[in-house]
Amino acid sequence: MTKEQMRECIDECLKCMEVCNNCYDACLQEEDVAMMRDCIRLDRMCADMCEFAARAMTQNSPYAAQICALCAQICEDCGNECAKHDMEHCQRCAEQCKRCAEVCRKMAA
Amino acid sequence: MTKEQMRECIDECLKCMEVCNNCYDACLQEEDVAMMRDCIRLDRMCADMCEFAARAMTQNSPYAAQICALCAQICEDCGNECAKHDMEHCQRCAEQCKRCAEVCRKMAA
Amino acid sequence: MTKEQMRECIDECLKCMEVCNNCYDACLQEEDVAMMRDCIRLDRMCADMCEFAARAMTQNSPYAAQICALCAQICEDCGNECAKHDMEHCQRCAEQCKRCAEVCRKMAA
Amino acid sequence: MTKEQMRECIDECLKCMEVCNNCYDACLQEEDVAMMRDCIRLDRMCADMCEFAARAMTQNSPYAAQICALCAQICEDCGNECAKHDMEHCQRCAEQCKRCAEVCRKMAA
Numbered sequence: 001m002t003k004e005q006m007r008e009c010i011d012e013c014l015k016c017m018e019v020c021n022n023c024y025d026a027c028l029q030e031e032d033v034a035m036m037r038d039c040i041r042l043d044r045m046c047a048d049m050c051e052f053a054a055r056a057m058t059q060n061s062p063y064a065a066q067i068c069a070l071c072a073q074i075c076e077d078c079g080n081e082c083a084k085h086d087m088e089h090c091q092r093c094a095e096q097c098k099r100c101a102e103v104c105r106k107m108a109a
Numbered sequence: 110m111t112k113e114q115m116r117e118c119i120d121e122c123l124k125c126m127e128v129c130n131n132c133y134d135a136c137l138q139e140e141d142v143a144m145m146r147d148c149i150r151l152d153r154m155c156a157d158m159c160e161f162a163a164r165a166m167t168q169n170s171p172y173a174a175q176i177c178a179l180c181a182q183i184c185e186d187c188g189n190e191c192a193k194h195d196m197e198h199c200q201r202c203a204e205q206c207k208r209c210a211e212v213c214r215k216m217a218a
Numbered sequence: 219m220t221k222e223q224m225r226e227c228i229d230e231c232l233k234c235m236e237v238c239n240n241c242y243d244a245c246l247q248e249e250d251v252a253m254m255r256d257c258i259r260l261d262r263m264c265a266d267m268c269e270f271a272a273r274a275m276t277q278n279s280p281y282a283a284q285i286c287a288l289c290a291q292i293c294e295d296c297g298n299e300c301a302k303h304d305m306e307h308c309q310r311c312a313e314q315c316k317r318c319a320e321v322c323r324k325m326a327a
Numbered sequence: 328m329t330k331e332q333m334r335e336c337i338d339e340c341l342k343c344m345e346v347c348n349n350c351y352d353a354c355l356q357e358e359d360v361a362m363m364r365d366c367i368r369l370d371r372m373c374a375d376m377c378e379f380a381a382r383a384m385t386q387n388s389p390y391a392a393q394i395c396a397l398c399a400q401i402c403e404d405c406g407n408e409c410a411k412h413d414m415e416h417c418q419r420c421a422e423q424c425k426r427c428a429e430v431c432r433k434m435a436a
Contacts, residue, residue, distance in 0.1 A: 157270070236337065273374070
């Protein structure tokens with residue numbers, strides 16, 4: 001893994017943390033909040049996981065690759081859930097989660 | 110507080126988290142690690158506080174201002190400690206901490 | 219602040235983190251989830267704040283008192299919101315939040 | 328996995344978070360802090376990982392088993408490092424890490 005890959009992975013994780021927390025906030029304001037249950041849960045889980053991955057990478061943790069492997073899976077699942085909903089916040093979250101999952105998978109390899 | 114101020118504050122907190130964790134890692138590799146005790150502690154504390162502030166702001170927390178007030182103080186203290194050391198990682202951390210403290214103070218106001 | 223007070227405060231914060239996350243999970247499963255919006259948000263915020271306070275206290279942070287002051291306020295607010303709902307998970311959360319708020323206030327003094 | 332296993336795993340993770348952060352604090356106060364570099368790093372990493380695992384379990388996360396698998400490995404490594412040092416804080420941390428690793432492995436299975 002190169003310095004550039006690490007750099008990109010930290011940036012995508014922090015971006016994903018932000019977009020997931022934005023989506024979490026927006027989902028809780030939706031009129032049909034019952035439809036967003038899974039999205040709310042996954043948004044929190046994914047935001048927290050991305051934050052944790054960024055913390056590990058920035059402190060040069062020897063566990064960064066394994067943490068990113070798990071992060072990739074949670075991002076994938078969160079992205080798939082968000083992709084089911086038409087709202088702009090969900091679509092934006094789905095895109096960022098997929099991008100982050102891809103970069104995390106490379107870090108994990 | 111405007112959207113631009115919030116945007117800037119999230120960015121500075123995430124940058125500060127990263128730079129503090131980098132400094133923490135570098136301090137632990139210094140030959141004279143005994144001299145870096147306070148820096149190591151404050152780097153971790155400041156990185157964690159900035160991360161927590163970013164988490165609160167991105168989820169639109171009503172406590173963001175109060176969290177940023179506390180973050181400003183910890184950034185200030187961490188910046189002052191880092192400023193005492195000549196190493197590039199400490200100087201860079203001192204600068205980022207001061208910038209973050211300033212922006213957090215505005216958020217808190 | 220004595221060692222016993224610190225011990226009690228760590229225990230109450232960790233208990234509160236757990237009970238708030240349990241309530242968050244249970245609220246997201248309620249049929250009338252729309253009624254639980256504020257509770258879900260405050261449960262997450264309070265669980266995260268209590269976790270952060272416990273992290274600070276266990277690492278002997280000089281900011282423990284200030285962090286506990288903020289924690290006390292968030293526990294108070296979360297407890298008041300939970301107290302409005304009759305469900306067992308909310309009532310249990312309201313009680314724990316109030317107990318934690320009280321102990322945190324003493325730590326902060 | 329039974330409710331009792333989950334209960335035990337949350338308790339061991341929270342205990343381990345506390346003991347690792349105590350050890351981190353004590354290591355930073357050791358006269359020969361250079362000898363404790365790896366211990367300091369692993370203490371922080373392990374404390375943060377255990378905290379994250381407890382957060383996931385208490386919110387009933389579907390990723391709890393995978394998070395605990397990773398937690399078990401970090402606890403194992405932290406316990407092995409701490410076991411090399413005679414200080415009481417390290418010996419206590421080594422014991423708790425081994426206990427937590429074992430319980431996390433069962434959760435992960």
